Amino acid sequence: MAGIGTFVAILIGVSILALVGTIWYIIAKIKSFAREGFGTDNLKEILKQQEAQLSEPKSVSGMTSVYLPKLQADFPELNWDEMQETAKQHLREYLENKGLTNIRFHKTALNDYIKKAGTCYAKIQTALQHDDKDGNTTQTRYNVTMSYVQDAEKTGFAKAYAITCPNCGAAVTSLGHKNCEYCGAVIKEVSRRVWELSSIEEV
Numbered sequence: 001m002a003g004i005g006t007f008v009a010i011l012i013g014v015s016i017l018a019l020v021g022t023i024w025y026i027i028a029k030i031k032s033f034a035r036e037g038f039g040t041d042n043l044k045e046i047l048k049q050q051e052a053q054l055s056e057p058k059s060v061s062g063m064t065s066v067y068l069p070k071l072q073a074d075f076p077e078l079n080w081d082e083m084q085e086t087a088k089q090h091l092r093e094y095l096e097n098k099g100l101t102n103i104r105f106h107k108t109a110l111n112d113y114i115k116k117a118g119t120c121y122a123k124i125q126t127a128l129q130h131d132d133k134d135g136n137t138t139q140t141r142y143n144v145t146m147s148y149v150q151d152a153e154k155t156g157f158a159k160a161y162a163i164t165c166p167n168c169g170a171a172v173t174s175l176g177h178k179n180c181e182y183c184g185a186v187i188k189e190v191s192r193r194v195w196e197l198s199s200i201e202e203v
């Protein structure tokens, strides 16, 4: 006779089907989610991607051995280690202003050194990682370009900033001169022998 036993058996059967269906639906959902986010639903592939992103710093294309001797020939007193630190400080400030945290620098290299219109540009490339506000770590790479005004005549710097000798009032045309060309007075304001931040770009 079709009694309680059969009813229970049917109930269990339907429950199992519903459960399997639900699980199957959830898995399909997760997979489509994964494909959207990672371009694959293969868990191994996703983990591999994640790991690679977390652990591998980007390489820097360094031409330090080519450009550093040129830079140091023009600036014999330049301290390359200090210059890298300055560039990284500028970059850190820039990234922190964007709300990024846990900034860790990896390799740094001199990527380029050019002279254009009386100004010298040193492009410093550095690989680094940072976290965003959701705690996601990103490996990336930036160029920090530092500039140095070498020849005020060519850049129009002296005119723009109206630099004159504090002693005799003569116009000071070259920032390379530490003394006034006319009276020989020491010109502190013009001894602006510093590299300044020119630009920051992610590469």
Ligand SMILES: [Zn+2]
Residues within 6 Å of the ligand: 165, 166, 167, 168, 169, 170, 180, 181, 182, 183, 184, 185
């Ligand atoms: Zn003077």
